Amino acid sequence: MSTSEASTMAAGGHVAGRREDRRSGRSSARSDERAANARRLALRFAALSYLLALLGAPVAMIFYRTFEHGLTPVWNAVTQPNAMHAFWLSIELVAIVVPLNTVFGIGMALWIERGRSRGRALLGLLLDVPFAISPVVVGLALLLVYGRAGWLGDWLTSNGIQVIFSIPGMVLATAFVSLPFVARETIPVLHELGTDAEQAAATLGASAWQTFGKVTLPAIRWGVVYGVVLTTARALGEFGAVSIVSGRLEGQTQTLPLYVQDRFENFDTTGAYAAAVVLALLAFATLLGMNLLAKRTKRDTVV
Amino acid sequence: MSTAAAQLPFGALRRSRAGSALGKGVLGAYLSVLVLLPISALLANAGKGGLSTFWQEVSSPEAVAALKLTLIVSAIVVAINAVTGTLIAWVLVRDEFPGKRALNAMIDLPFALPTVVAGVVLLALYGKGGPTGIDVTFTRAAVGLALLFVTLPFVVRSVQPVLLELDRASEEAAGSLGAGSTTVFRRIVLPALTPAILSGVALSFARAVGEFGSVVLISGNLPFKTEVGSVYIFNQVENDNVSAAAAVSVVLLLCALVVLGGMTWLANARSKHVN
Numbered sequence: 194m195s196t197s198e199a200s201t202m203a204a205g206g207h208v209a210g211r212r213e214d215r216r217s218g219r220s221s222a223r224s225d226e227r228a229a230n231a232r233r234l235a236l237r238f239a240a241l242s243y244l245l246a247l248l249g250a251p252v253a254m255i256f257y258r259t260f261e262h263g264l265t266p267v268w269n270a271v272t273q274p275n276a277m278h279a280f281w282l283s284i285e286l287v288a289i290v291v292p293l294n295t296v297f298g299i300g301m302a303l304w305i306e307r308g309r310s311r312g313r314a315l316l317g318l319l320l321d322v323p324f325a326i327s328p329v330v331v332g333l334a335l336l337l338v339y340g341r342a343g344w345l346g347d348w349l350t351s352n353g354i355q356v357i358f359s360i361p362g363m364v365l366a367t368a369f370v371s372l373p374f375v376a377r378e379t380i381p382v383l384h385e386l387g388t389d390a391e392q393a394a395a396t397l398g399a400s401a402w403q404t405f406g407k408v409t410l411p412a413i414r415w416g417v418v419y420g421v422v423l424t425t426a427r428a429l430g431e432f433g434a435v436s437i438v439s440g441r442l443e444g445q446t447q448t449l450p451l452y453v454q455d456r457f458e459n460f461d462t463t464g465a466y467a468a469a470v471v472l473a474l475l476a477f478a479t480l481l482g483m484n485l486l487a488k489r490t491k492r493d494t495v496v
Numbered sequence: 497m498s499t500a501a502a503q504l505p506f507g508a509l510r511r512s513r514a515g516s517a518l519g520k521g522v523l524g525a526y527l528s529v530l531v532l533l534p535i536s537a538l539l540a541n542a543g544k545g546g547l548s549t550f551w552q553e554v555s556s557p558e559a560v561a562a563l564k565l566t567l568i569v570s571a572i573v574v575a576i577n578a579v580t581g582t583l584i585a586w587v588l589v590r591d592e593f594p595g596k597r598a599l600n601a602m603i604d605l606p607f608a609l610p611t612v613v614a615g616v617v618l619l620a621l622y623g624k625g626g627p628t629g630i631d632v633t634f635t636r637a638a639v640g641l642a643l644l645f646v647t648l649p650f651v652v653r654s655v656q657p658v659l660l661e662l663d664r665a666s667e668e669a670a671g672s673l674g675a676g677s678t679t680v681f682r683r684i685v686l687p688a689l690t691p692a693i694l695s696g697v698a699l700s701f702a703r704a705v706g707e708f709g710s711v712v713l714i715s716g717n718l719p720f721k722t723e724v725g726s727v728y729i730f731n732q733v734e735n736d737n738v739s740a741a742a743a744v745s746v747v748l749l750l751c752a753l754v755v756l757g758g759m760t761w762l763a764n765a766r767s768k769h770v771n
Binding site: 328330469 | 601606610626677702730733
């Protein structure tokens with residue numbers, strides 16, 4: 194703060210103070226309170242309007258548009274073979290990717306927090322890459338390794354392994370974009386936990402696995418579960434990377450988000466909205482889970 | 497850790513070291529297959545023809561237009577986020593009203609909602625035939641709207657915890673010394689929040705620069721008009737023009753990393769300065 198500004202601020206304070214002396218104290222306090230109240234309401238109104246325009250109204254609108262002709266058309270749209278296939282394919286990807294990234298996420302968190310080797314800095318950097326990289330670029334990068342013209346293309350073809358335009362490529366794409374969540378949520382919990390209990394267990398003769406299973410894992414479990422929820426949401430909704438790697442073959446490699454795009458671009462808004470609402474409901478379930486868990490972790494750390 | 501290891505029986509120590517080496521090997525293999533190898537292939541492909549080829553790919557008129565649009569819209573979006581994100585965090589921390597907790601939970605919706613659904617949702621209200629009479633379809637405003645939607649939580653969620661921890665005694669002291677509420681905010685609250693705002697802005701920017709799913713339906717992807725960098729890359733891949741896609745990818749990645757690194761550095765410097 195510059196001195197001139199400080200002195201004007203002080204002077205303003207003096208003037209206000211003198212004025213207050215002249216008026217009756219109570220009415221001035223009341224008008225101050227009224228001004229503060231008006232300000233608070235104005236800020237609240239501004240924040241709520243912004244959220245309503247950007248978030249609330251559009252989401253409400255899609256639910257209204259989806260259900261305005263009743264449940265039957267929605268049910269018919271959702272139970273179409275291609276929609277069902279897309280839904281189950283998305284679930285399948287989640288079922289493969291989430292356990293993988295949970296195990297490796299815990300492993301990375303342990304390596305970064307408990308390890309001693311020099312790989313830790315590089316590992317930390319790797320965990321930031323999926324946040325800084327466009328999903329489309331992820332798809333392209335995978336294509337450059339596992340595609341027909343990619344680095345491993347010849348070897349994969351001669352061994353009869355198809356990665357791109359099939360499930361393995363979609364698993365890789367989904368795993369890449371959802372890689373950091375479990376590790377990112379577990380690292381601070383591990384840090385907070387410290388190593389005292391683990392050292393005590395080791396001194397008492399517990400093996401590394403016993404120490405991990407009986408001491409470390411129970412302490413970090415809610416952090417891990419929170420990371421799992423975020424991984425699931427990200428894996429379920431992944432679009433750009435999977436779009437490039439899958440080839441978007443209807444009824445074959447089309448996930449639910451890809452199905453939404455396909456229906457929308459073919460002017461089948463009923464189908465697009467119905468599938469979008471299914472995904473939105475899953476997103477709401479994720480939010481609910483996140484909030485329950487946030488309370489849980491707070492309780493755990495407080496006690 | 498080392499003292500504990502010294503006290504371990506010799507056999508157990510050797511076994512745990514072997515176990516940890518095995519774990520690191522498997523983890524390293526996973527990360528190589530998933531991240532390191534693909535990123536290396538991307539960099540190698542972008543640099544394959546040397547600097548002049550790279551420059552040629554990046555400076556093609558369509559690529560330049562796409563990159564320019566991406567960077568300009570992202571900059572506008574994060575500037576808006578810095579203001580609205582701080583405002584929303586303020587209201588969520590300092591105000592009390594019914595439904596506040598539900599609202600707080602809703603802030604994360606853009607993180608949980610698949611990006612393509614975000615695009616469809618915005619089009620349902622602000623697209624053709626929407627009830628508002630506004631139609632942003634295939635305009636640059638639509639790109640901005642989609643990016644505002646998907647980056648909404650970043651600034652809010654980084655400012656909120658700092659605001660919760662902020663000691664209100666100094667604000668009250670300044671107020672009782674006659675400082676108006678604007679002065680208190682500008683002189684006391686804002687400096688304390690700046691590092692958090694900056695790191696939220698950095699994350700928003702990194703996300704905005706690479707965003708694809710929410711933009712692809714709403715923007716119409718018109719070259720030179722509404723085509724952003726990620727969509728340009730997608731189209732080049734679809735047209736088998738992989739080297740152009742790789743070159744522009746590297747530029748996008750560098751932009752995101754530079755802003756992410758720079759802002760984080762700035763935020764750390766600011767928070768040290770405040771402390």
